[in-house]
Amino acid sequence: MTETAATKPKPAKGKKYMLVRYGCMNSLGLFEHEEAHVPKTPTRVVVKTDKGLELGHVVGHLTSYREGRLRFTEEQIYGYFANSEISFPKEPAGKVIRFATPDDVSEECHLRKIVREEIVCCERIAKELGLKMKIVDAEHIFGGERIVFYFMADGRIDFRELVRKLAQEYQTRIEMRQIGSRDEAKLLGDVESCGQECCCIKFLQLLKPVNMRMAKMQKATLDPSKISGYCGRLKCCLRYEDETYMELKKRLPKKNSWVRTSRGEGKVIDGQILTQLVVVEHEGGEREAVPLEEVTVLPSAPVRQEKPQDSGSQNSRDRSDGNRPPSRRPPRRGGGNRTPRR
Numbered sequence: 213m214t215e216t217a218a219t220k221p222k223p224a225k226g227k228k229y230m231l232v233r234y235g236c237m238n239s240l241g242l243f244e245h246e247e248a249h250v251p252k253t254p255t256r257v258v259v260k261t262d263k264g265l266e267l268g269h270v271v272g273h274l275t276s277y278r279e280g281r282l283r284f285t286e287e288q289i290y291g292y293f294a295n296s297e298i299s300f301p302k303e304p305a306g307k308v309i310r311f312a313t314p315d316d317v318s319e320e321c322h323l324r325k326i327v328r329e330e331i332v333c334c335e336r337i338a339k340e341l342g343l344k345m346k347i348v349d350a351e352h353i354f355g356g357e358r359i360v361f362y363f364m365a366d367g368r369i370d371f372r373e374l375v376r377k378l379a380q381e382y383q384t385r386i387e388m389r390q391i392g393s394r395d396e397a398k399l400l401g402d403v404e405s406c407g408q409e410c411c412c413i414k415f416l417q418l419l420k421p422v423n424m425r426m427a428k429m430q431k432a433t434l435d436p437s438k439i440s441g442y443c444g445r446l447k448c449c450l451r452y453e454d455e456t457y458m459e460l461k462k463r464l465p466k467k468n469s470w471v472r473t474s475r476g477e478g479k480v481i482d483g484q485i486l487t488q489l490v491v492v493e494h495e496g497g498e499r500e501a502v503p504l505e506e507v508t509v510l511p512s513a514p515v516r517q518e519k520p521q522d523s524g525s526q527n528s529r530d531r532s533d534g535n536r537p538p539s540r541r542p543p544r545r546g547g548g549n550r551t552p553r554r
Contacts, residue, residue, distance in 0.1 A: 230308055231289055232259055234268030236351035236360070237398060240417060241305025243268075256312035258354070261305060265355030267312055267320050316354075323352040330382070334361055337377050345369050348391065349399045358385035362399060365390060394419045397443035404441060411448050422446040426454045429461070429485070460485045463504060470510040473502045477514050 229242045230250065243259050255270045272289050327350045335347050344365060351360040359382060363369075371388050378386045391399075394412065398419075401410035412419060427439050427450055441447040464483040465471055471480055473492055481499070482491040488504040 229304065230257065230270050231272040232257060232268040232305075232308070233271050234259055234261065234266050235263075236349065236362070237395075238413065238417075239305075240271070243306050243308045244304050245308035247308070247311070256317065258309040258312055258316055259305075260307050260309055263360070264353040264357030265309065267316060267354050320354065323354065327352050330359060331361075333381060334374070334378060337381075338371075338374055341373055343369055343371065343374060345371070348396050356384060358387055360387045360389060362389050362391050362395070364392070364396060393443045394445060397441065401442040404447075405438075406449070410442055412443075416448060419448065420451060422448060422451050426450045426457075429454065429457045431485075457485055460488065463488065465490060465507065465509050470513050472508040472510060473500070473506060475500065477510065 228245055228247075230245050231240060232243050233240055241261075243257075245257075250270070257268055257270055259266055259268050330352065331347050331350050334350070338345055338347065346364045348362045348364055350362065353359070359378070361378075369390070375386045375388060397410060398412040398416075401413050404410050408414070422445065424434070424446070427434060427446065430450065430453065432439055432450065439446055439450065461483075464485070465480050467480055467482065469480050470477060471490065471492060475498075476494055478492040478494040478500075480490055481493045483489065484491070484501070489501045490504055490507050491499060491501050492507070493499050
């Protein structure tokens with residue numbers, strides 16, 4: 213947070229901004245406004261973006277020299293962008309036109325109803341054209357400037373004829389966007405197995421990759437049906453604690469290394485990351501789980517001293533070896549050299 217605060221860009225002096233979540237993909241952006249008062253309760257606003265007029269939700273309020281007055285402070289907003297590894301928008305995404313009125317909200321509900329009809333129409337035309345694509349969702353821009361269709365396909369699709377027919381049908385600009393399975397979950401996802409709304413819908417802006425190593429590190433079950441989310445891929449929440457697990461794992465001594473405990477020296481055979489316990493096996497085969505702070509790592513394997521042998525038994529062994537008669541090979545039967553048969 214300190215580094216972020218030191219390097220964060222400041223809004224232009226004398227201008228006021230709102231941090232607004234807008235669009236079908238729940239994008240975040242700064243919007244300049246000239247309102248004298250911003251309510252502290254969640255508020256809907258009409259914003260002007262590069263796509264046209266859209267309805268959005270106010271998340272925070274930024275000024276040049278004051279803290280955010282809404283739900284989050286200015287430092288919290290900058291911290292969210294920094295922790296999510298998202299570049300903070302230095303340029304405004306648009307401008308706030310007005311606070312949303314009941315008529316604006318009613319118009320939004322009407323557009324949501326006709327979007328279903330637009331999706332059905334797009335699917336029908338795509339089928340007629342023989343395009344192998346799945347229409348996931350559509351977004352009718354509030355101002356009516358365009359309709360955005362989100363679709364999935366295995367490869368590249370030539371949808372120029374589809375766009376031309378849709379433009380003739382609705383007399384507006386048509387935009388087609390190809391997405392993946394994780395974006396599909398962001399558009400259509402609901403409640404996850406944890407009982408909460410999907411993170412990609414609720415707050416995630418950047419969908420970082422998640423791999424099987426994270427599941428193994430956290431000792432999670434490797435059953436795909438239990439560690440996969442709505443999108444069919446590994447759950448994003450596996451990534452949340454991965455950094456902590458990595459830091460805790462670095463503190464534990466490596467396997468097969470030698471350590472010293474209160475019971476003596478032994479070899480590390482396992483470790484428990486969360487509890488910070490080290491499982492040590494001693495020379496006699498006994499095992500114990502020892503807290504990390506009670507373990508001393510040895511630089512190398514201990515040198516074992518061999519037990520001295522009894523000199524009397526050694527001398528008797530030498531005498532017995534000296535009195536032993538030399539071994540004689542039994543003579544070969546028939547004697548002499550054998551002549552080959554003819």
